[in-house]
Amino acid sequence: LLQERQLIYDFMYKHKKTYSVGKICKYLKVSRNSYYHWKSVKLAKKKDSRRTVLVNEIKRIFKNSRQTYGSPRIQAELEKLGYKISRAYVARLIKAENIRFKPKKRFVNTTYSKHDYKIEKNTLDRQFKVEQLGKVWVSDITYIRVNDKWIYLTTMIDLADRQVVGWSLSKDMTYENTVLKAWNTARKRRQIIH
Structure with a gap:
């Protein structure tokens, strides 16, 4: 009997534009109230399943x-996936699911210039045009985020041909694991010592 009612209600729902609900109810001997109750439950389930899909995509x-x-940005990503949804609704779902974003940490300058240490003379003095190989090598350290940790890439470049002659990857910024390793790699590759 329940399956029979489901089939009747499905039929009524599919053909509601062709036939009036009142006439179908009268002809099939079903109550209008029971049809409208079934319809509201069906639409609520449909809405809940769409909401569940959206929440999973948002997560x-x-x-x-x-x-x-x-x-x-989440709303923009959802639109790329084909969902037509307002930013306000996305914000409500985020709030309802208690999703909290982590703001990006601001850049912190790690250079401390107010010290009493001896400062070496700037012998290069911005003269970056060099003809002879192995005469001038310059170096820099780049921070690379890998998952939740930082690794440090130290590179050494020969200014004469702009080739990377030495490098090192390290988990810390100690002199031995950054500059010294890059320097040793550069010496082995170029075998030029001044």
Whole structure:
């Protein structure tokens, strides 16, 4: 009997534009109230399933952004996936699911210039045009974020041909693991010592 009612209600729902609900109810001997109750339950389930899908997509996008995306960027990503949804609704879902984004940390200058240490003379003095190989090598350290940690890439470049002659990757910024390792690699590759 329950399956029969479901089939009747499905039929009525599919053909509601062709036939009036009142006429179908009268002909099939079902109550209008029971049909409208079934319809409201069906639509609520449909809405809940769409909401569940959206929440799962929002959580996936949020996780992939390393918990940095807010509602505007999540809404833009959802639109790329084909969802027509307002930013305000995305914000409500984020709030309801208690999703909290982590703001990006501001850049912190790690150079401390107010010290009493001896400062070496600037012998290069911005003269970056060098003809002879191995005469001038310059170096720099780059911070690279890998998951939740930092690694440090130290490179050494020969200014004559702009080739990277030495490098090192390290988990810390000690002299031995950054500059010294890059210097040793450069010496082995170029075998030029001045």
